[in-house]
Amino acid sequence: MAEELSCDESQIWILGQPLICRFCGHDVFMPYQTYRNVEEPGIDVYFMNYTAVCMECGYGTQFSDPSHFNPDGVYIWAFEQALHHPPEPEPPVIRVVDAETLQAEKRCLDLALQVLVKEGKVDEFILPLAEEEYYEQVLELLGQKKHKSTQEANAMTCLAVALSEIASYRLVDNEKILFIIEHESYPGIETFLEQHIK
Ligand SMILES: [Zn+2]
Structure with missing residues (x-):
């Protein structure tokens, strides 16, 4: 009905x-x-x-x-x-990534998140993003220690969820953040951060 x-x-x-x-x-x-x-x-x-x-x-x-x-x-x-013409179902966004790229992307997101937290962007970015509808799905994804799925959520969604996780658990350790940023940078992180922080 x-x-x-x-x-x-x-x-x-x-x-x-x-x-x-x-x-x-x-x-x-x-x-x-x-x-x-x-x-x-x-x-x-x-x-x-x-x-x-x-x-x-x-x-x-x-x-x-x-x-x-x-x-x-x-x-x-x-x-x-x-x-009479049911809408075509949206094709699922499936991106197949190799384990190395996946790890690199996660690292990139992780860095981005930590920088956001360090920059005090919690209210501005983290809390609104916590409302993202993909929350559960990506939370699951990020929670996996060994990722075996061929599906990957988009970076923005991952960012949103990880941000909300960080906000919830207050996983902030400034020294560790600085160390990671200085020693474990990932190519493209600067562009990524610029895009999402500004
Ligand atoms: Zn008629």
Whole structure:
């Protein structure tokens, strides 16, 4: 059941009944949300309707949303919709990296994070990024001691999660950070940091 009809070429059911064009009998429509001005309860009060335009003949069928609570207090959604051109699923972003590159990237991120923390960017960068939706996924990734998967999350996501981890656990050791930055730099770290710190 759908909360609202999306404006896509589709078949529509209202409380289980298929919507059929009264003019030509076809059942594929483009539903549009439309608004009806009603005099009660007051001037300029609008109710939302739908106008479903038949894809065969162009006849418009108007209806409202009859979703309601049944006597048992259960909300009954009125609409079902079957899209005729379902959206193509987004191809998963899969990047195959060799172990060496992966380690280097993680090191790069690690350095970036530590520098951010050192620079006192916690409030500015870390806390907002902790809301990233990939949190769990990447947390898992970063938590693995020996990485065997062929999938890698993008650098920004890793950064976001690692930042939030550092924020949570306050893994800050200034001397260690300086040592790492001075002795274990990774090519490209400066560019990366510039991009994400500024
Ligand atoms: Zn029609």
